[in-house]
Amino acid sequence: AAGVIQSPRHLIKEKRETATLKCYPIPRHDTVYWYQQGPGQDPQFLISFYEKMQSDKGSIPDRFSAQQFSDYHSELNMSSLELGDSALYFCASSLQGQSSGANVLTFGAGSRLTVL
Amino acid sequence: QKEVEQNSGPLSVPEGAIASLNCTYSDRGSQSFFWYRQYSGKSPELIMFIYSNGDKEDGRFTAQLNKASQYVSLLIRDSQPSDSATYLCAVKSKDSSYKLIFGSGTRLLVRP
Numbered sequence: 001a002a003g004v005i006q007s008p009r010h011l012i013k014e015k016r017e018t019a020t021l022k023c024y025p026i027p028r029h030d031t032v033y034w035y036q037q038g039p040g041q042d043p044q045f046l047i048s049f050y051e052k053m054q055s056d057k058g059s060i061p062d063r064f065s066a067q068q069f070s071d072y073h074s075e076l077n078m079s080s081l082e083l084g085d086s087a088l089y090f091c092a093s094s095l096q097g098q099s100s101g102a103n104v105l106t107f108g109a110g111s112r113l114t115v116l
Numbered sequence: 117q118k119e120v121e122q123n124s125g126p127l128s129v130p131e132g133a134i135a136s137l138n139c140t141y142s143d144r145g146s147q148s149f150f151w152y153r154q155y156s157g158k159s160p161e162l163i164m165f166i167y168s169n170g171d172k173e174d175g176r177f178t179a180q181l182n183k184a185s186q187y188v189s190l191l192i193r194d195s196q197p198s199d200s201a202t203y204l205c206a207v208k209s210k211d212s213s214y215k216l217i218f219g220s221g222t223r224l225l226v227r228p
Contacts, residue, residue: 031214033214033215033216041220042204042218042219042220042221043160043204043218044218045215045216045217045218048214048215050214055212055214056212056214056215058215088157090159090160092216096213103148103208103213104150104162104165105150105162105206105216106162107159107160107161108159109158109159110158110159
């Protein structure tokens with residue numbers, strides 16, 4: 001079965017640079033989520049999109065932006081990178097609805113960002 | 117107070133024992149509850165979800181939900197060393213079905 005695809009898997013950037021992460025959700029899933037997980041931390045919700053519109057926003061810094069495109073893939077853009085942005089970034093997707101199993105998030109393998 | 121609270125552990129149990137993982141949440145309006153397992157450096161994998169009060173069993177795993185007391189637990193029977201991982205409790209609020217809030221996770225160690 002198709003899973004959530006994230007790229008790149010690893011990324012190394014210098015401070016103040018820009019990074020872009022990509023996410024391809026499971027086909028027919030209508031909601032995409034972005035999470036940031038620092039070392040030893042729980043996943044922190046950043047932002048989500050439902051049917052290509054921003055649906056909820058969490059602790060996403062103003063330096064970050066995200067969007068979902070017409071083909072449902074999503075991109076997380078991070079500018080003016082700081083050392084503290086080093087983390088695993090997970091994308092997840094789900095299908096909204098009332099049926100059993102709806103609203104269950106399936107996670108991608110993650111993108112590891114290292115800021116030097 | 118965090119929205120979803122878990123004991124960080126580690127919880128150490130011998131192989132074959134029952135591991136009991138607990139989670140409390142603060143939003144009384146929460147409607148959906150999930151347990152994910154995460155190995156170090158890997159992505160969270162769904163173990164179980166539960167929506168209604170009571171128990172839900174799936175193989176060696178049982179999720180228990182008590183909305184009145186605002187807690188959800190996960191029991192793992194016949195624990196195996198391969199169950200050693202961090203178990204994340206996650207909650208979805210009725211106010212937003214577009215985000216899942218995670219607890220900080222409980223690290224489980226199953227001793228051979």
